Amino acid sequence: MxxxxxxxxxxxxxxxxxxxxxxxxxxxxxxxxxxxxxxxxxxxxxxxxxxxxxxxxxxxxxxxxxxxxxxxxFHTGAGLAGLAGHLEHEWVILTNLLGLLLGFALLARHFEDSGVPHILPRYLPNGWFGGLALLVVIFVLSSFLDNIAAALIGGTIAASVFRYRVHIGYLAAIVAASNAGGSGSVVGDTTTTMMWISGIAPHEVFHAYVAAGVALLIFGIPAAIQQHRFSPIVRDVPQDARIDWTRLGIVAGILFAAVATNVVVNSAFKSLADSFPFLGVAVWVAILFAARKRQPEWSLLPEAFKGSLFLLTLVVCASLMPVEKLPEASWYSALTLGFVSAVFDNIPLTALAIEQGGFDWGMLAYAVGFGGSMIWFGSSAGVALSNMFPQAKSVGAWLRHGWHVALAYVIGFAVLFFTLGWQPLATESGTAQAIESLPAAAPQIENPLMAVRETLR
Structure with a gap:
């Protein structure tokens, strides 16, 4: 077919x-x-x-x-007038997202050209602990770089230090580390960036790191041991490798421009936030301003635009769904979306959740972000890394050797739920209101540990 x-x-x-x-x-x-x-x-x-x-x-x-x-x-009416009204409602979010996706593609190349990825292997430990340390580095990089960029940088370093013999289980772990690291940061993953653009404050997704940090240990240790047995680490770094501090400063400046603009607009000019794509424009103003010092890799833009257009198309499709027909937002629907994101792209799933509203956004960010790591095509980072390592394009091999990723997802989710509980919050663009407690079909508890303590009393 x-x-x-x-x-x-x-x-x-x-x-x-x-x-x-x-x-x-x-x-x-x-x-x-x-x-x-x-x-x-x-x-x-x-x-x-x-x-x-x-x-x-x-x-x-x-x-x-x-x-x-x-x-x-459409929600805004019938026919072409309804379609025009719908697009008028969505254009700021879509323009912001396009600006950020294209801008972050150039930002990631700035970071790669800064020389930091070439210096990092010098500081990796020997033995399997070196493989674990590299996964931690990828996790941290993904907190401020796009998860695709973090996965590709991690794959480039892994190809170097493991002499191009990278175990499939470790490749799955690289994807999982990049997705986990971006799950608690609004600049670390397209899904969390979408939440940010929709009016969800950065601190509302930050607690995803509770689950992501636990998951990193659960999948990172067995993956590092797999890789060490398959091909041990070799830490050769060119003697002339240097850090370009100007490029590194440009990366920091672009990120600062995005964060500062979002804070200022949503605190002082909130009424204007839905009328102009301030966030995307701010990123591009910073990129163009910095071009006087270091030229971005403009040749990346055609391919980045093609990928961005694909993601935006899925976001528009998701925005057209009758979200009032979806099951009520709850912790188990968030858990289920994580498994669904292993086979369906997490971008439209996130768009649907934002339209519906009423989720615990940190829990959802972890679920849809990290859940896509369980199969190689479940996330953009997995698809990108598999293009670099074609042997990873096997669902059977990915599941067999990357078993620790699925285990880590469940354990990480459980730790987050049993420590912080379900903390739903509505979005301004969502149709649902904030849920004060879980649905009747689920346990009516906000924090399970509190319930346990009350029972013991």
Whole structure:
């Protein structure tokens, strides 16, 4: 089955699924709205046809928009006027996201060209502990670099220090470290950046590091031992390797511009935040200002734009979903989304959650960010690293040798839940209100440890 067949299937599904329905009425198949079915087909196409992801995503968007134009309308109205109203509501978020994705691609290259990745192997310990230390470095890098960049930098260092003999279990750990490190930082992962743009404060996702830190130890130690047995570390660093402090300062300046702009706009000019993409513009002003000192790698932009367009297409698809039909936000829905993100891209899952609102954003950031590490195509970092190491493009081998990643996900989530509990918070863009307690089907506790202490009394 060639990839165009998926496009034809998605397009053909639209009229057949809705043919019997009256105009402007919601249609469901076995209780599932047709929009979700079209979206699921789109995500399946993305999962299985990695060389044609943009074409599949654009086809899915076309099918969803066509269906809503013809049958259900949009939240802002019916027809083209409704579509225009929807895009008017979303354009600031989409523009901010595009600016950040393109800007962070240049920022990551600035960091790589600063020489820091070439110096790092000099400070890695010998033995399996050196492999663990490299995973910690990747974790830290991902807290302020995009997780894709952190994974690629980590893969480059690993290829050097392990003489290009990198165990698949360790490759899975590199992806897991980059995703875990970005889960608690609004500049470390596209999913957390989306939350930030939507009005979620940086400190609302920071507690994801409780789970991520535990997970790092759970998967990091066995992965480092796997790698040491497969190919021990060799710490050769060129004698002429130096750090370009100017480039490193540029990286810090761009990040400072993003954080400072977000803080100022959301504290002093909150009424204007939805009318102009301040965050994306601030990043690009900083990049252009710094270009007088060091030119960015402009040649990266065409490929980065293609990848960004793919992600933005999925975000738009997610924004068109009838989120009022989703199950209520809860800790077990967040846990489930983590497993779902192993096979579906976490970008649209996050977009759906933001639209719905009412999640514990730190818990969700960990779930959708780290959960995608369980299979190689479950996250952008995994796809990028697998392009560097083609032997990783095997679901069976990834699951067999990277078993510690799935184990780490469950244990990390459990530690976060049983220490801090479920702390839901609504977003301004979400349709749901903050949940004061868990749904009736779940235990009505805010912090499980508090409940245990009360029982012991």
């Amino acid at each position: 060639r990839w165009p067949a998926v496009i034809v299937l998605i397009l053909l599904l639209t009229p057949f699924a809705a043919a019997a329905a009256p105009p402007m009425h919601e249609i469901a198949v076995f209780g599932i709205p047709v929009e979700f079915i079209l979206f699921a087909f789109t995500l399946l196409g993305v999962a299985f046809f990695h060389n044609h992801t943009l074409a599949v995503a654009l086809t899915g968007l076309t099918a969803i928009v066509s269906y809503k134009l013809e049958f259900t309308g």
